Amino acid sequence: xxxxxxxEHFGLENLFKIGVYMKNKGYEAVKKVLSExxxxxxxxxxxxxxxxxxxxxxxxxxxxxxxxxxxxxKSKYLCVNADEGEPGTFxxxxxxxxxxxxxxxxxxxxxxCVGIHTAFIYIRGEYEAVALRLEQAISEAYDxxxxxxxxxxxRFKLDVYVHRGAGAYICGEETALLESLEGKRGNPRLKxxxxxxxxxxxxxxxINNVETISNIPxxxxxxxxxxxxxxxxxxxxxxxxGVSGLxxxxxxxxxxxxxxLKEIIVQHAGGMKDxxxxxxxxxxxxxxxxLTEEEIDINMDFDSLVEAKSMLGSAAIIVIDEETSxxxxxMRVTKFYSHESCGQCTPCRIGNSWINKIVKRISDGxxxxxxxxxxxxxxxxxxxxxxxxxxxAAAMPVMSIIxxxxxxxxxxxxxxx
Numbered sequence: 001x002x003x004x005x006x007x008e009h010f011g012l013e014n015l016f017k018i019g020v021y022m023k024n025k026g027y028e029a030v031k032k033v034l035s036e037x038x039x040x041x042x043x044x045x046x047x048x049x050x051x052x053x054x055x056x057x058x059x060x061x062x063x064x065x066x067x068x069x070x071x072x073x074k075s076k077y078l079c080v081n082a083d084e085g086e087p088g089t090f091x092x093x094x095x096x097x098x099x100x101x102x103x104x105x106x107x108x109x110x111x112x113c114v115g116i117h118t119a120f121i122y123i124r125g126e127y128e129a130v131a132l133r134l135e136q137a138i139s140e141a142y143d144x145x146x147x148x149x150x151x152x153x154x155r156f157k158l159d160v161y162v163h164r165g166a167g168a169y170i171c172g173e174e175t176a177l178l179e180s181l182e183g184k185r186g187n188p189r190l191k192x193x194x195x196x197x198x199x200x201x202x203x204x205x206x207i208n209n210v211e212t213i214s215n216i217p218x219x220x221x222x223x224x225x226x227x228x229x230x231x232x233x234x235x236x237x238x239x240x241x242g243v244s245g246l247x248x249x250x251x252x253x254x255x256x257x258x259x260x261l262k263e264i265i266v267q268h269a270g271g272m273k274d275x276x277x278x279x280x281x282x283x284x285x286x287x288x289x290x291l292t293e294e295e296i297d298i299n300m301d302f303d304s305l306v307e308a309k310s311m312l313g314s315a316a317i318i319v320i321d322e323e324t325s326x327x328x329x330x331m332r333v334t335k336f337y338s339h340e341s342c343g344q345c346t347p348c349r350i351g352n353s354w355i356n357k358i359v360k361r362i363s364d365g366x367x368x369x370x371x372x373x374x375x376x377x378x379x380x381x382x383x384x385x386x387x388x389x390x391x392x393a394a395a396m397p398v399m400s401i402i403x404x405x406x407x408x409x410x411x412x413x414x415x416x417x
Contacts, residue, residue, distance in 0.1 A: 003230075003255075003256070005238050005254070006102065006211065006238065006254055007240065009021075009024050009099065010094075010098045010099065015098055016101070016137060018101055018137065018140040018144055025221070026105065027146055028221060029105060029217035029220040031152065032220060034152050037220070039113045039115065042112070042113040042220065043113055045219060045223065045224050046061055046062035046065065047060070047062030047063065048225075049062070049219045049224035049227040050224075050227075050228055050233070050234055051216075051237060052235050052236075052302065053209055054211035054315070055208070056086070058302040061208060064196065065206055067196035068115075068196050068204045068206060069197065074202075076115055076116045076203060076206075077120065077200040077206070078110055078111050078114070078116045078205070078206045078207075078208075079120050079122055079177060079181065079208075081177060081208065082121050082210045083122055083123070083165055084124050085172045086169075086287065087332075088242065088285050088286055088317075089242060090242050090244075091240040091241075091242045092211060093130055096127075096133065096134055097130055100134050101141065103121075103134075103210055104141050104146070105217045106217055107119050107121075107213055108158060109217060109220055110213055112156055117157055117159065118158070118159050119158065119161070120160075120181060121134060121163065122165060122171070123162060124165055126167060127164075138160050138162065168180070168342075169336075169340035169390075170186050170187070170188065174195060174207040175188045175189035175388070176188045176388065188342065188344065188388035191387075215237055224236070232257050232258045235257045235258070235303070238254050239300065240252050240254050241255060241259070241300065241316075242317065243264065243265065243269040243317045243319065245319030247270055247271065248273045249268070249269050253269070258301040258304070260297065260298065260299055260300070261281065261299070262297045265281070265296065273321075276321040277293075277321065278293045278320070279292075279320050279321060279322045279326075280329075281296050281318065281319055282316075282317070282320070283300065284305065284312045284315055285314040285315075285316040286333060286336065287311075288313045288396070290310070291310055295308060310400070326408050327359070327408075328363075329401060330402075331356075333394075333397050334359045334398060335360075337352045337390070338353050340390070341390060344387060345386040345387055345388075345391060348386045348390060348391040351382045354378055355378050355379065355394075358371050358375055359375070362412050366414075367412060367413035367414070367417060368413065372402050372406060372409060375398060379395035379399045380395070382395040
């Protein structure tokens, strides 16, 4: 059984070109689907594979597709979320850079399954070179007859477009992404209605992350049972773990879902660099509550991390060494969310602004006794009280840093204050 799905061929020269991709089973899944499979069969296979969303929420992809109405006169759309604005996250960039045709093949199969004829890849504005590579790959796919009208002699047609964002983190939230695609300010929508029923241009829409969609060709070729065996019964397949921080070998590691966090850091990423000791780990991108060194002997799957009061998120592992000030970490977190809040919800707009101001005051040496409690109070006022998850994403790491490193943070507050 292969231990890689998404990065298996990354070492091949010019893999991003369609000729090299096709020599390595590229577009075989599309050929199989269009000649042998019915949409309902594909949907059943994806559901059985227990492919959970790789963007952060972990919602089962097949279940999400199943929410889209079948018999409806309106157009249906697929939006691939390639915004990747979560600090510490860089996995999708690697997929799109090294193997863009894998994503395109997944888009074709997903669209055929759901009855979609127009797909958008919403990519982070800063990913200029990646967007150009995607556009080149899409052009190649059109030339080979995998996109456009009458694909491979069937009646199925599909057009794929790359849409570049403008650097707003909030547009990674699915409804803000839709607003941006429609040419509006990227503010999240109130849900319900959900995108599966009323999404892009008021039509049924599927929104999935790059890594999620890129798994589809392998599920079609090898089956749901094979995919589940690589991961966990309720969470199939592999994950691309992006490891950053003061480790010997930072980078991406594709490993089975549920691989131990300590194993990823010590065995795969080589452990701590320069003889430094580990202080803490953020397991799933900046929005994930922090773990202490004593808490990292844990499996990297959604349920295990929820039990540990953190989350898998985007599987972006940020390793923090002993010499890093937790006040600096807190400052970076609060500055980011204060800047990136869209401002639509008062608890998030005001809460993030005030939290950042208080942390800056502590950082400037003017902190007061009670400041940390005030930050906790403000963060609590954001939890569950905003239209989108950004309020929670900002509050959870702040609260966990204060709770687990309070003594260190208090040491920065002058005794007389």
